[in-house]
Amino acid sequence: xxxxxxxxxxxxxxxxxxxxxxxxxxxxxxxxxxxxxxxxxxxxxxxxxxxxxxxxxxxxxxxxxxxxxxxxxxxxxxxxxxxxxxxxxxxxxxxxxxxxxxxxxxxxxxxxxxxxxxxxxxxxxxxxxxxxxxxxxxxxxxxxxxxxxxxxxxxxxxxxxxxxxxxxxxxxxxxxxxxxxxxxxxxxxxxxxxxxxxxxxxxxxxxxxxxxxxxxxxxxxxxxxxxxxxxxxxxxxxxxxxxxxxxxxxxxxxxxxxxxxxxxxxxxxxxxxxxxxxxxxxxxxxxxxxxxxxxx
Amino acid sequence: xxxxxxxxxxxxxxxxxxxxxxxxxxxxxxxxxxxxxxxxxxxxxxxxxxxxxxxxxxxxxxxxxxxxxxxxxxxxxxxxxxxxxxxxxxxxxxxxxxxxxxxxxxxxxxxxxxxxxxxxxxxxxxxxxxxxxxxxxxxxxxxxxxxxxxxxxxxxxxxxxxxxxxxxxxxxxxxxxxxxxxxxxxxxxxxxxxxxxxxxxxxxxxxxxxxxxxxxxxxxxxxxxxxxxxxxxxxxxxxxxxxxxxxxxxxxxxxxxxxxxxxxxxxx
Amino acid sequence: xxxxxxxxxxxxxxxxxxxxxxxxxxxxxxxxxxxxxxxxxxxxxxxxxxxxxxxxxxxxxxxxxxxxxxxxxxxxxxxxxxxxxxxxxxxxxxxxxxxxxxxxxxxxxxxxxxxxxxxxxxxxxxxxxxxxxxxxxxxxxxxxxxxxxxxxxxxxxxxxxxxxxxxxxxxxxxxxxxxxxxxxxxxxxxxxxxxxxxxxxxxxxxxxxxxxxxxxxxxxxxxxxxxxxxxxxxxxxxxxxxxxxxxxxxxxxxxxxxxxxxxxxxxxxxxxxxxxxxxxxxxxxxxxxxxxxxxxxxxxxxxxxxxxxxxxxxxxxxxxxxxxxxxxxxxxxxxxxxxxxxxxxxxxxxxxxxxxxxxxxxxxxxxxxxxxxxxxxxxxxxxxxxxxxxxxxxxxxxxxxxxxxxxxxxxxxxxxxxxxxxx
Numbered sequence: 001x002x003x004x005x006x007x008x009x010x011x012x013x014x015x016x017x018x019x020x021x022x023x024x025x026x027x028x029x030x031x032x033x034x035x036x037x038x039x040x041x042x043x044x045x046x047x048x049x050x051x052x053x054x055x056x057x058x059x060x061x062x063x064x065x066x067x068x069x070x071x072x073x074x075x076x077x078x079x080x081x082x083x084x085x086x087x088x089x090x091x092x093x094x095x096x097x098x099x100x101x102x103x104x105x106x107x108x109x110x111x112x113x114x115x116x117x118x119x120x121x122x123x124x125x126x127x128x129x130x131x132x133x134x135x136x137x138x139x140x141x142x143x144x145x146x147x148x149x150x151x152x153x154x155x156x157x158x159x160x161x162x163x164x165x166x167x168x169x170x171x172x173x174x175x176x177x178x179x180x181x182x183x184x185x186x187x188x189x190x191x192x193x194x195x196x197x198x199x200x201x202x203x204x205x206x207x208x209x210x211x212x213x214x215x216x217x218x219x220x221x222x223x224x225x226x227x228x229x230x231x232x233x234x235x236x237x238x239x240x241x242x243x244x245x246x247x248x249x250x251x252x253x254x255x256x257x258x259x260x261x262x263x264x265x266x267x268x269x270x271x272x273x274x275x276x277x278x279x280x281x282x283x284x285x286x287x288x289x290x291x292x293x294x295x296x
Numbered sequence: 297x298x299x300x301x302x303x304x305x306x307x308x309x310x311x312x313x314x315x316x317x318x319x320x321x322x323x324x325x326x327x328x329x330x331x332x333x334x335x336x337x338x339x340x341x342x343x344x345x346x347x348x349x350x351x352x353x354x355x356x357x358x359x360x361x362x363x364x365x366x367x368x369x370x371x372x373x374x375x376x377x378x379x380x381x382x383x384x385x386x387x388x389x390x391x392x393x394x395x396x397x398x399x400x401x402x403x404x405x406x407x408x409x410x411x412x413x414x415x416x417x418x419x420x421x422x423x424x425x426x427x428x429x430x431x432x433x434x435x436x437x438x439x440x441x442x443x444x445x446x447x448x449x450x451x452x453x454x455x456x457x458x459x460x461x462x463x464x465x466x467x468x469x470x471x472x473x474x475x476x477x478x479x480x481x482x483x484x485x486x487x488x489x490x491x492x493x494x495x496x497x498x499x500x501x502x503x504x505x506x507x508x509x510x511x512x513x514x515x516x517x518x519x520x521x522x523x524x525x526x527x528x529x530x531x532x533x534x535x536x537x538x539x540x541x542x543x544x545x546x547x548x549x550x551x552x553x554x555x556x557x558x559x560x561x562x563x564x
Numbered sequence: 565x566x567x568x569x570x571x572x573x574x575x576x577x578x579x580x581x582x583x584x585x586x587x588x589x590x591x592x593x594x595x596x597x598x599x600x601x602x603x604x605x606x607x608x609x610x611x612x613x614x615x616x617x618x619x620x621x622x623x624x625x626x627x628x629x630x631x632x633x634x635x636x637x638x639x640x641x642x643x644x645x646x647x648x649x650x651x652x653x654x655x656x657x658x659x660x661x662x663x664x665x666x667x668x669x670x671x672x673x674x675x676x677x678x679x680x681x682x683x684x685x686x687x688x689x690x691x692x693x694x695x696x697x698x699x700x701x702x703x704x705x706x707x708x709x710x711x712x713x714x715x716x717x718x719x720x721x722x723x724x725x726x727x728x729x730x731x732x733x734x735x736x737x738x739x740x741x742x743x744x745x746x747x748x749x750x751x752x753x754x755x756x757x758x759x760x761x762x763x764x765x766x767x768x769x770x771x772x773x774x775x776x777x778x779x780x781x782x783x784x785x786x787x788x789x790x791x792x793x794x795x796x797x798x799x800x801x802x803x804x805x806x807x808x809x810x811x812x813x814x815x816x817x818x819x820x821x822x823x824x825x826x827x828x829x830x831x832x833x834x835x836x837x838x839x840x841x842x843x844x845x846x847x848x849x850x851x852x853x854x855x856x857x858x859x860x861x862x863x864x865x866x867x868x869x870x871x872x873x874x875x876x877x878x879x880x881x882x883x884x885x886x887x888x889x890x891x892x893x894x895x896x897x898x899x900x901x902x903x904x905x906x907x908x909x910x911x912x913x914x915x916x917x918x919x920x921x922x923x924x925x926x927x928x929x930x931x932x933x934x935x936x937x938x939x940x941x942x943x944x945x946x947x948x949x950x951x952x953x954x955x956x957x958x959x960x961x962x963x964x965x966x967x968x969x970x971x972x973x974x975x976x977x978x979x980x981x982x983x984x985x986x987x
Contacts, residue, residue: 018381027404029434030435032404035404050674102306106551106552113547114314118316119536119540121536122536173313181486182452184482185452216449226406244966245959268411275406279403417649527822
């Protein structure tokens with residue numbers, strides 16, 4: 001009896017391993033090992049071309065005392081606070097609208113997906129042109145309604161809002177597609193049943209659609225936060241962190257430290273500070289999901 | 297009436313989304329001289345394919361496209377397989393330490409690539425794999441993003457579906473392959489697109505790990521059009537158009553496939 | 565196994581096999597029978613001069629059939645990212661290009677081969693073929709760690725048609741800032757979108773105008789900044805005051821790619837401070853334009869951008885690396901190729917070679933100005949934390965240009981920050 005139990009358990013462990021190893025091995029080799037490498041680097045002074053020099057926790061101490069570190073985290077939080085609500089509300093709205101029967105629906109979905117597949121270099125060039133303070137179309141439209149448009153990304157106060165706007169525009173389609181996939185997986189019987197019970201419109205949305213979509217929503221929020229904290233591409237190509245450092249986010253700082261300033265150790269330390277922040281935020285979300293995410 | 301009201305914002309939004317792409321196409325068709333005025337003024341009569349011709353001359357373009365395509369396809373296929381299997385384990389196979397392991401998976405998403413590039417390069421160097429297709433592919437064999445996305449999709453599948461199969465005596469591999477995979481096709485198709493895009497647009501890692509021109513990918517090729525002091529924007533835009541089209545085709549194909557599969561599975 | 569799993573497994577095997585096969589295939593080509601493969605990494609060839617470089621390589625390989633030169637390129641913006649990583653991973657290219665500003669960092673790090681040692685046994689080598697000043701620029705701690713490969717200078721481009729239309733005399737080599745300023749003010753016509761002048765507000769323009777105003781960026785011992793001075797204020801004010809008066813503001817430029825190039829080429833910019841690398845692109849501009857040495861203030865001073873070729877300290881083929889570096893920087897074919905294609909200028913001492921540059925049939929007519937500008941040059945200050953210094957200077961100057969700080973305040977802040985980098 002115990003023997004068979006043990007062998008059943010062994011077989012089960014084998015099954016679990018079979019399912020996990022194909023992803024666990026490459027992740028360990030090609031992500032965890034480099035992560036350990038960067039942790040090691042963070043304890044050194046290193047400009048990549050001369051040998052590393054051990055400095056212990058100096059990089060961390062130095063970073064924590066620097067005004068620039070606080071500013072970089074501040075700009076990153078600013079980005080998230082603007083970007084996340086915009087992209088989620090917009091993407092959700094689109095997914096709901098484009099999930100209904102409608103002529104040309106597939107074409108419309110593809111159009112909304114265009115920015116997602118375009119490269120940031122192109123998108124940034126274009127937004128810089130649209131938001132050109134002098135002759136950009138946005139300020140021209142604002143002038144039509146009697147508003148004096150701001151300096152957008154050339155003005156330190158408006159640089160981050162410009163980046164947020166461009167990012168939300170680009171990622172709307174991403175959120176839409178994930179939520180659409182979630183919506184399509186909701187069995188029609190559920191909604192029919194709700195209809196029979198007299199739940200329509202907002203009620204059906206609140207009691208049927210939203211709860212059934214909560215795993216997809218949870219995914220979007222967690223991933224958007226993880227990616228938001230690591231915002232880089234759009235900043236790098238739109239403003240390079242400027243003007244006057246007004247949009248210098250954490251990863252832009254990491255990039256500059258590693259590849260432009262020859263301070264790979266400090267860059268690694270900064271990444272690990274960022275890691276701790278993201279980890280805490282994500283753990284809080286995983287904790288909180290029990291209250292609102294509905295698993296089948 | 298309601299339908300029309302609903303269509304208006306969607307259509308307006310679509311215009312906003314389309315505009316930049318149209319602008320990219322127009323720029324790519326603009327002859328050198330007409331790019332000069334600010335903002336560029338462009339008469340349709342002046343359209344020229346010069347930029348595309350120059351793009352073909354500037355680099356072994358088809359070789360580069362082929363490289364990008366095969367790397368992207370390989371990494372997408374590998375990720376679909378490895379991620380969906382792990383996702384199944386995390387959603388359906390309880391084992392001690394499952395949540396902790398899942399947290400480790402998620403943690404791999406939390407350190408920026410910008411800081412992993414150097415240690416990963418040193419690791420590839422240690423095993424003598426610098427400048428190979430395998431090294432290009434290595435960081436994209438598995439994807440924690442994919443595991444997470446697909447775990448959420450599997451979690452959405454009512455348990456009755458696979459429990460019924462288990463009662464029929466099916467093992468987990470069979471349940472996974474014949475019950476779960478067909479049910480999460482929309483999510484798989486979605487992830488396939490994202491995996492493909494990520495590989496297709498990936499820049500920093502290929503830049504660092506590749507040195508032979510024969511391994512060059514599209515983003516590297518496009519970047520080579522930026523000189524120290526000047527850039528030929530119409531050629532860059534032509535390159536962008538060419539690089540977006542395959543993904544768009546893939547998306548349209550995947551979208552069709554998703555809808556077909558949902559209809560087939562009798563869920564709708 | 566069912567069909568889906570089988571198919572997936574087959575695909576997976578195929579993918580992995582292909583990946584590994586490709587990997588080993590490339591590895592083998594490197595070691596052909598007795599032939600030495602020499603890697604050369606460059607930022608200045610792509611995208612416009614790849615063919616020119618190829619012709620130089622071909623000529624070299626013909627003379628040295630035993631050496632196979634493999635060219636690798638990267639865009640300037642990413643070049644040093646890649647170079648640093650490869651040095652860190654001990655896979656540095658045998659030979660590579662360096663600009664003057666970065667040379668010191670690599671020399672200090674011990675990444676560069678001592679070329680004097682590598683040259684022993686090469687009886688043909690004569691240091692005299694290089695312009696002496698050029699050669700000296702890449703001598704570090706008494707060792708020749710790189711060979712000068714090319715240089716380019718910054719001159720004043722002007723649109724002759726605009727000057728003629730306004731009835732103004734064209735700029736001459738005797739011009740001072742005051743002359744430039746007066747002409748710029750008269751030529752600016754914002755209603756027509758015409759600007760009188762364009763000079764970027766950034767580090768490279770500042771260190772040069774500082775010298776023109778009679779100031780110095782660093783103290784003689786290089787331990788302190790000295791630009792927070794009346795000359796510094798004068799130079800920074802000269803740059804900053806143009807913005808919005810005779811030159812478009814940052815907001816007006818609005819991040820348009822190559823805005824100034826396009827503005828000049830479309831005939832809407834009267835004077836333009838830019839490098840001779842723009843000659844080729846401007847050759848077919850539909851109006852008459854020319855160049856002169858930049859106007860000075862207390863003195864004349866022109867910026868020079870200097871590139872060199874160095875060999876890696878870890879190269880396994882020092883003799884071959886030397887042969888190629890020497891050929892690439894001093895051979896006749898290199899000189900003529902560069903001159904014929906306006907690919908910067910060769911750093912050779914032989915004036916008759918350079919004379920060909922003056923005979924070119926394309927604009928500008930006054931090519932002599934390029935050589936005249938070399939008579940008094942301003943070399944950029946170079947420190948260990950170069951990029952941070954450049955970024956800081958540019959950032960503070962743009963604060964002043966945007967009116968967020970007074971010029972004096974911006975310089976004081978920049979000096980304090982840069983002093984911190986020197987420490």
